Structure formats: C-alpha cells, structure tokens
Amino acid sequence: MTGLDRRAAAGAAPSSTFRRVAVRCALIGVGCLVVMSVAAWVVSQQIAEREALRDASSRARGIAWGVAGPLVTGGVRRGDPQSLDRIGEVLHARIAEGRVSHIVLWDGDGRILWMSRGDLAGQSYDLSQDAMTALTTQRAVAHLPGSTAPHDADLFAEPDQLEVFVGAVGADGEPFLFEAYMPADRIAADRASVLPKLLAMGIGSVALLLALFVPLALRLAGRVDDAQRRRTRALGRSVESWRHQRLLLAQDLHDGVIQDMAAISMGMSLLEGRSLDDDASREVLTRVVGSARRGEASLRSLVVDLAPRQLETRGLAEAVVDLARQHRAQDLDITVSYSRDVRVPDGSGILAFRVIREGLRNVVKHAAAGAVLVDVRAGAQADTIEVEVLDDGAVPPAEGALASGQGLRLLAETIEDVGGSLTLGRAPGGGTRLAAVIPFVRTQPTLA
Template sequence: MAKIRHRRDARDRGWLRDRGGAADSSEVRSAVLRFLAIGVITLGAVLIPVYAWIHGQAEHRALAEAILRTHQLADFTVGPLLDRDVLAGDASAISRVDAGLRPWMADGSLVRVKIWSGDGKILYSDSADLIGDTYPLPAWSPDLLSGGREHAWLGQPNGLDTVNEAAAGELVEINVRATDAAGWPVIFEAYFDDEAVQDAQSRLMLDVLPVLVVSLVVLQLAQLIPAIGLARRIQAGQTSRRRLVQHAIVASDFERRRIARELHDEVIQDLAGLSYALEAEERHGANERRALTGQARGILLRNLRTLRAITTELYPPDLERLGLNEALRRLLDHVADTGIVVHSELSPDVPSDKDRIAVLYRVAREALANVVKHSRASVVDLVITGDAVTTSLSIRDNGRGFDPAAAAPGGHLGLRIMRDTVQMTEGSLSITSAVGEGTTVLVRIRRA
C-alpha cells in the first residue's frame, strides 16, 4: 500500500455572498462604467493638448497685436519727436516726448518705453533716471537694427535695465526698429501689461472650448447607447452559455447514474452469478477442467472488480452527506491503491454551496484520473486553500507532463470541459505543464 498523508489546515475566513442573477447586471454596469471612464480619459487626452494649443495661439495673437501697436507708437508718435535735442538730453524736448506718450500710458496697458542706440545707450525712457545709461545689447540687436524681424517676449523682466519693471510681474516685451528725426536706426522697446494676452486667451477659450467639449460629450453619449446594448448582448450570451454548461453537467450526471445503475443491476449481477457457477464447477467438476475453470473465474473476478470501480466513478458519492473533504479522501485512497504516493492538505473551511462543492469534486476526480491513467507519476499533491474571496484547489504531480501548445493527450478533454464548468461559478481553471516536469491543475472559484 502506498503511503498517504492528510494534513488538515483549518482556516476561519468570511465568505462573500453570491449575488446570483445580480452578477449579470453587475457585469453590464461594470462595462458601462469602464466605457464612461475611458470616455472621460479620452476627453481629457483631447482637451489638454487643445488647451495648450489655444494658450499658444492666444499668446501668438496677442504678441502680434502688441508688435503692431508698438510700430504705430514708434513710427507715428515717438519717432518724429526724436530730434537732436532729445538725443542731447534737453529737458524740454524730453517733456514733449513724455506728453506724446501720456495718452498711451494713461490706461496702464503700456508700462515702459525705452529707445536704444546701436551702441547700447538709452536715448530716451519714460523713466528719466535711465536716460544716458549704457547696457550690453542682446545678440539679436544687430539683426533688428539692420531691418530684421521684431523681437517679442512674454515673461518676467530680469535684465540690468529692467529693475523698475520687475515689480510689475509678467510683461510683454516688444522690440522694433525705428528711426529718429534724422533717419538713424534705433531700437524702440515697449513693455505692455500681460492682461492683453490673458484676455486673448480667454476669448479664444470661450470661442473654442465649449463647442469642442459639447461635441465630445455628445459623441460619447451617442456611443454609450450602442455600448450598453452590446454589453447586454454579450452578457446574455454568457448567461446562455453558463446555462447550457450547467444543463450539460446535469445531463452528464444523470447519464452517469443511469449507466451505473444498469451496470450494477444487470451486468455486474449476471457476472457475479456466473462467478458463483464457475466456483461450483471448479469444486465439483471434472479434474481435467478445474484448472481452466479456475483461470476463467479469476479473469471474471478481476473484471468484476474493474466494473465495480467504474460504477463507483460513474456514480459520485453524496457530497452533501459526505462533505468535500471526505469525498476527496476517498478519491485519494483510490489513487494510493495504484501505488502513487499521495500528499494532501484539506481544509474544513470549504465552500458550503453544493454547486461549487460539486465543481471542485469533478475537477479533482478528472485530474486524479488523468494522473493515474496518463501521467506515470510517483507522487501527487492535492491542496485546498481559501480566503474571504476565493477557494483554490491545486493538484500537482511529478509525472511525464505534456506540451500545452501541442494537442492535448487523451484524458485532458475532460479538463477542457471542466474549464467551462468552473467558469460557470465565476471561477477559473488553469493547467500548467511541460514535458518531463509534471502537471499542475489549479482551480479558483468565488465563495458563495
């Protein structure tokens, strides 16, 4: 007799209540929520770059307007007043320029004005303390003085000549080419409040974003209705499939019981009667036929034992009466009778739902039958574990294994059928194997 060991591992866990039919509606609800979540993420993924684009476009437009305004100021207001007296620092001449700028600066949008010579000297500024100071010019200054492109920038002033402007926060800095009264090129620098940029951004946002958001929301809602319908159809298909599998299992059990009854009541009884007749013939028959009669009786008795074992497999035990652990112990006893060493960890804290108990028993029976018939294993381990959510059954052998990617060997068809049975109880069944490394069957089902 092979060695068999049962190690009991009791666990006190709480069980989840099986929602039954409510699980189907929960699947639809989950699918709809996932669709809505994806829609929100998509909406955000679209709006973020659109917002960045609007922000950039508004800034570009505001800077273009500021450049145009600066040109008007330099060409028509200040430029004609830049005569020799202003360049010489005459106070009355500078006052005339101040008077010309005063209407532009009255509303606060124009913060500062500076006029630079080509050598970095401030020829004029509305801040009189800067007039006559010299600072290094930026690298783009020569190109601007020779008729190049204007320079526009939005940010916090941080140059040596911008100490007075730094307290104003972010400003729009515009540099354009101008000419003094004598026609000499100078750099006209103007600082504007950034409110114009913010206003342009706000206007563009109000023009574009509401239409875009409404369009995307309508699109998502238009897709939601068919998505719900599709989820319901998929759920209905899954429900129908589970019912078909359940009916197939019930029909299979019924047919197993019918065949077992017919074998027991007809064939086994007739063969048992024949064995008695052969025994009588062996005892009282002619001496020359006793050896042959005994041999025939031995073959008949072996076949009777085989048929009784088949009948036992066909007619499963009363699981509600025995309990899952006891039923599994009987299965393991039959495996141990074949010479395979059996190790087990059985927990008394197993599912109470009869359907789930039946599923675990069927998988164990099928897997252990495959171990005996096909695996050529010397050791098999059966372990039941559980937590508050799931119950797991693991059956692992050290047999020859097989390649899961190749066609499944004979006997594994039953496990493929059992996969559907397990899924019917919101569970999963996996078969892990490799040639020469044994096979592991793992089933997980939700607690009832």
C-alpha cells in the same frame, strides 16, 4: 464532483463582462475629459500669449513709427529741452491711455534719448541681443513677462509686463530703438475668451466619440455575457445529463445484466455436483445459457448507446441502423427512414442520435409498443434536420411528460441552446410522437 462541476451544476454566473466594460468606459470617459480639459487649458494659454504678443508688437510698432518717429529729431538726439518736452508730452499722452506703461527711446549706440520715468537720459548701456536684432532689422521683438532677462542689470525691469523692442527711423533719417512695456492683462482676457470654446469643442468631440463607441462596446459586452451564460447553462446541463446517464446506466446494469449474472450464478450453484443427463439439470442449463446471452446482449446495447463507433466512423445513418438492430432484439419492429440527401455535421449528428436513443429507450420502458418508425430527413428550414420517433404504443404520453422526464428535459434544453426544439405528444394514429428540429452545429456536445 470537481469544483468546476459543482459550479456548473449550481448554475454559477460568470463574472459580468458588461459590468467590467461599463466601468472601463466610464473611466475612459473621465480620463478623456481630464486630458481634454488640461489640453484645452494649455492650448488656450498658448493662443492667448501668442495673441497678446502679436497685439503688443502691432501696437508698439504703430507708436514707434507713427508717433515717436516723426518726433525723434536732431534736437532730441542733442538733448534739446524743447524737443524733449514736445516728445514727452505726446508719449505721456499715449501712456495715459493705459495700453502702454513705460517707454524708452535709444539711439543706435545704446544711449538713452528719452524715457517716460527715471532720469537716465544721456546714459549709455550695452543693448541686449533682442534689442540689437530689432534695431538692425527694424522689426518688433516681443517677450512674455519673465521669459527673458532684462538687459543691463535690470535697469528697466517691469514685472508682469510685456516687453517690446521696435527698430524705427527718426525724422532726421537716423535709426533709433523704441522700447515699450505693456500690461499683460490681455493674456488672461484672451484665455478666458478662448478656453470655453476649446473646452466645448473638445468635450463635444469626446462625447461624440463615446456616444459612438460606448453603445457598441456595451452591446458586444452584453453578447459576451449572454454567450458566457449560455455556456454556463450548457455546462450545467451537461454535468446534470452525465449524472443522469450514470443513474440510468446503474439502473440498466442492475435490472438487466446483474439480474442475469445472479441467475447464472444461482443456476451454476444448482448444477454443481449434479449430472446433466436428467431433465431438471438440462432445464437449469438452458436458463443459464439464456441469461448469459441476455446479459451479453444488454452489455452490447449499453456499449452502443454510450459510444456508437459508427457515428464517428461511418456517420449518423449507420449509427441509427445499429441502434435499431440492438432494440429489435427486444421484440420491437423498428423501421428506419433516412433521407439520402441529408448531410449532417458532427454536432447535429450527436444530438439527433441522442433523440433517437432516448425515444427508443422510452418506447421499450413505457409505451408497450410493437412497431416504431425512426425518420431522419432534411429540415423545412435551411441548415436543419428533422428527427421523428413514432410508436404504436397503447400508452400515450402524459401531459407535461417532456418537462417531467429527466432525460428528455435535459435533451430538450440542450437542443434549445443551439436554437432547435424538441416536442413530445400523441402520434396522429395513436401512440407517441417524439420530434426534434436540430440546426447544423459543428461543436461536439456530449452523448450522455
């Protein structure tokens, strides 16, 4: 027996597709949650930074145009102390509110008009590209902390601060540049506010997807496992049936053909060197011829049982008729009833043939019957056929005979695998009734 046969006969279970799919679904779920968490963190950071820049730009523009602009006069540009004190008092009050940490005012030539800390007023420097853009367009240009190099040798570097440039017009009608630095704590606050919402939405979406996908995947995996188990059982039964068929073949050869061959050999030994004219020699010769004929008939019957050519070439009806003809040689009166409207697929035909062959074999060996009816007809349910083997034997089937008989048990399990049924019981008028309901199947089950 090969390794495959041993595994099938032992009923070895295939590796569980359900278990593999469950593990994969769990890993996919964890992976989705990790990816979603990282994505939510990144997106929340971007949203928080964008909102912080927008808020800083709006606040800086409001201070530049609404507060600083009306106070930037010719006196401020000339460095008049009273004008500078006045604008300093107002802007320091805004810084004291905590939303702005440092302010620098520039004229259009890069000269510092006023600054909230330090003593560089009146000094001139080269303005950065962003500062020039804000000055010429009169719009706000904001940067995240560390996202751009501070202009002019880090004169106004403010670590962890948002930097905003706003181009505005003073009370004297001349342009000036408003530069402000603001705390970046708003970013962390905005991210803390947005992140839970994004996580909840993302995790909810993943959970919904998994809730729809996982049961379907597990259900399909369960069906695959069921199909694998059925195939394993069918393979095991096929191997067991093959072994049983070998034992039956050996028994038939031993009880039939071998005995006949032994009788022929013994008879030929008795005839060796003797004349065939006397009555005793002729009687021995007659027995030898009879044994040879019985041996030939037995071998033909075995060949038909094992490989019915009509089943492959001309269909189930011809195979059943030929099978009945072989058993009529054993003094059985066999009647075959086959409905003309029955069109049987190959797989169902093989199973039906096995039922009839097993039934006739049991009649010959156990029933002591004289007449047998073989009936093949369309089933009461669509896409099924019904097969009956009825005999008038004096020996009714024993209780549980279907389960105890090796051949019938294997055949019943095979038919159950395809959704059919096989029953063995008493016939209505006495004797035995073997009946099968076989669905249409197009696979090729073994004839063993």
